[in-house]
Amino acid sequence: xxxxxxxxxxxxxxxxxxxxxxxxxxxxxxxxxxxxxxxxxxxxxxxxxxxxxxxxxxxxxxxxxxxxxxxxxxxxxxxxxxxxxxxxxxxxxxxxxxxxxxxxxxxxxxxxxxxxxxxxxxxxxxxxxxxxxxxxxxxxxxxxxxxxxxxxxxxxxxxxxxxxxxxxxxxxxxxxxxxxxxxxxxxxxxxxxxxxxxxxxxxxxxxxxx
Amino acid sequence: xxxxxxxxxxxxxxxxxxxxxxxxxxxxxxxxxxxxxxxxxxxxxxxxxxxxxxxxxxxxxxxxxxxxxxxxxxxxxxxxxxxxxxxxxxxxxxxxxxxxxxxxxxxxxxxxxxxxxxxxxxxxxxxxxxxxxxxxxxxxxxxxxxxxxxxxxxxxxxxxxxxxxxxxxxxxxxxxxxxxxxxxxxxxxxxxxxxxxxxxxxxxxxxxxxxxxxxxxxxxxxxxxxxxxxxxxxxxxxxxxxxxxxxxxxxxxxxxxxxxxxxxxxxxxxxxxxxxxxxxxxxxxxxxxxxxxxxxxxxxxxxxxxxxxxxxxxxxxxxxxxxxxxxxxxxxxxxxxxxxxxxxxxxxx
Numbered sequence: 001x002x003x004x005x006x007x008x009x010x011x012x013x014x015x016x017x018x019x020x021x022x023x024x025x026x027x028x029x030x031x032x033x034x035x036x037x038x039x040x041x042x043x044x045x046x047x048x049x050x051x052x053x054x055x056x057x058x059x060x061x062x063x064x065x066x067x068x069x070x071x072x073x074x075x076x077x078x079x080x081x082x083x084x085x086x087x088x089x090x091x092x093x094x095x096x097x098x099x100x101x102x103x104x105x106x107x108x109x110x111x112x113x114x115x116x117x118x119x120x121x122x123x124x125x126x127x128x129x130x131x132x133x134x135x136x137x138x139x140x141x142x143x144x145x146x147x148x149x150x151x152x153x154x155x156x157x158x159x160x161x162x163x164x165x166x167x168x169x170x171x172x173x174x175x176x177x178x179x180x181x182x183x184x185x186x187x188x189x190x191x192x193x194x195x196x197x198x199x200x201x202x203x204x205x206x207x208x209x210x
Numbered sequence: 211x212x213x214x215x216x217x218x219x220x221x222x223x224x225x226x227x228x229x230x231x232x233x234x235x236x237x238x239x240x241x242x243x244x245x246x247x248x249x250x251x252x253x254x255x256x257x258x259x260x261x262x263x264x265x266x267x268x269x270x271x272x273x274x275x276x277x278x279x280x281x282x283x284x285x286x287x288x289x290x291x292x293x294x295x296x297x298x299x300x301x302x303x304x305x306x307x308x309x310x311x312x313x314x315x316x317x318x319x320x321x322x323x324x325x326x327x328x329x330x331x332x333x334x335x336x337x338x339x340x341x342x343x344x345x346x347x348x349x350x351x352x353x354x355x356x357x358x359x360x361x362x363x364x365x366x367x368x369x370x371x372x373x374x375x376x377x378x379x380x381x382x383x384x385x386x387x388x389x390x391x392x393x394x395x396x397x398x399x400x401x402x403x404x405x406x407x408x409x410x411x412x413x414x415x416x417x418x419x420x421x422x423x424x425x426x427x428x429x430x431x432x433x434x435x436x437x438x439x440x441x442x443x444x445x446x447x448x449x450x451x452x453x454x455x456x457x458x459x460x461x462x463x464x465x466x467x468x469x470x471x472x473x474x475x476x477x478x479x480x481x482x483x484x485x486x487x488x489x490x491x492x493x494x495x496x497x498x499x500x501x502x503x504x505x506x507x508x509x510x511x512x513x514x515x516x517x518x519x520x521x522x523x524x525x526x527x528x529x530x531x532x533x534x535x536x537x538x539x540x541x542x543x544x545x546x547x548x549x550x551x552x553x554x555x556x557x558x559x
């Protein structure tokens with residue numbers, strides 16, 4: 001299986017859709033869609049995320065890998081499929097910022113890993129707080145590129161704490177890579193250094209939140 | 211620093227010639243801090259060239275850096291293309307909705323003329339006025355976003371990645387338009403008095419695209435564009451990684467590369483191998499919280515790793531010091547350069 005994951009990962013990173021689809025289809029002949037997601041796609045995307053963090057893969061490759069995987073998983077495991085993972089109600093948003101790529105990548109990686117989540121697009125802190133409270137979100141992922149937007153996450157975390165919410169906040173984006181303490185400064189519960197970190201963090205919280 | 215023997219221009223040119231000047235040149239790339247100095251909002255500050263001239267002159271005197279930086283904000287270029295600019299109270303202005311909403315629009319897109327753009331004219335007025343004040347004593351650094359990186363603001367990064375990979379005909383068409391615009395824009399700044407052009411090209415960074423794609427795209431664009439710019443250029447990765455393509459960037463004809471705090475300056479210096487000078491790589495995000503001692507340590511480390519033999523300008527790693535960085539830190543950086551940056555660097559092992 002390890003070899004198959006590596007081949008699949010290579011195919012994704014170098015945008016070889018034909019090869020990626022071939023490996024995916026072969027795997028589906030031997031295992032259920034959910035097993036293929038967990039044993040093939042998730043490990044491949046986690047490795048790709050790690051390699052970006054180490055500097056050996058680029059953002060464009062992560063983005064395209066996520067999109068290709070998402071398309072394949074959507075076909076084999078539609079959003080309405082009961083096998084989609086039972087999970088805490090989750091949403092992802094870009095806060096007060098106009099840079100949407102990071103959010104899109106995390107969204108794809110999570111959906112390709114069998115998770116469903118709300119995509120809130122871009123929101124201001126006040127609107128975001130109202131919406132997550134109204135929709136009873138348990139896990140909120142906030143993506144930013146600009147430092148002022150990152151600092152504004154504090155407004156969200158404070159307002160949610162004041163409202164008595166037990167929501168968990170994961171933050172990610174460039175400012176957090178350059179200041180490793182910034183996620184705590186803005187009142188987040190965790191920080192993802194790459195797209196697949198969000199996946200690992202949510203997996204780690206599953207027991208506590210489900 | 212009054213006992214130094216060179217002015218800022220001499221110091222900078224000496225290091226770019228890969229010789230040791232009297233002291234490590236310090237490019238404190240402050241833009242938004244000018245608004246603070248004048249007690250204006252960021253939007254108000256950038257609305258008149260006189261404000262930016264006054265702001266830059268005050269910042270030069272206050273922080274004792276070695277350059278003037280008449281850069282307004284990145285979206286000023288897409289503003290010239292008809293795009294929207296969104297001002298923030300505490301950070302650089304953002305681009306609003308992309309001017310290219312559908313890729314098919316690229317087929318009908320026309321580049322604006324620099325001479326007909328009111329927003330770009332403000333920058334040119336700023337450069338001319340600064341040049342009149344400092345002559346050839348202080349480098350004036352103009353800015354042009356690379357034709358290859360401009361589409362992130364023109365159409366959004368997600369659509370741009372897809373364009374690069376999946377629609378090569380439209381990609382090439384967009385590059386041709388952007389190259390003409392960037393060349394005209396950079397040359398207008400040089401004609402107004404800019405000493406050099408900082409060519410911001412973060413998309414080319416290995417953080418964003420793999421080297422093999424860079425060699426086919428960003429590098430080719432840079433080779434064509436830089437050869438048509440009538441002056442020296444510095445290619446800036448705006449915090450992105452560049453170590454893996456440093457020699458490839460050098461082949462584009464640039465004189466300087468702006469490098470990331472995510473990479474080791476000693477390794478970058480070795481890879482540069484005297485072919486390009488380095489600009490960087492203080493961490494502007496962390497800088498917000500530095501104590502005087504931390505500022506000194508970071509400056510010392512950068513000088514120790516990058517400054518031997520010249521070919522090095524100390525700066526932040528992004529090309530713009532964040533609004534949130536306090537005066538005390540910037541003063542501490544300047545003091546540390548004055549203390550530890552004087553050549554010969556006898557204290558470095």
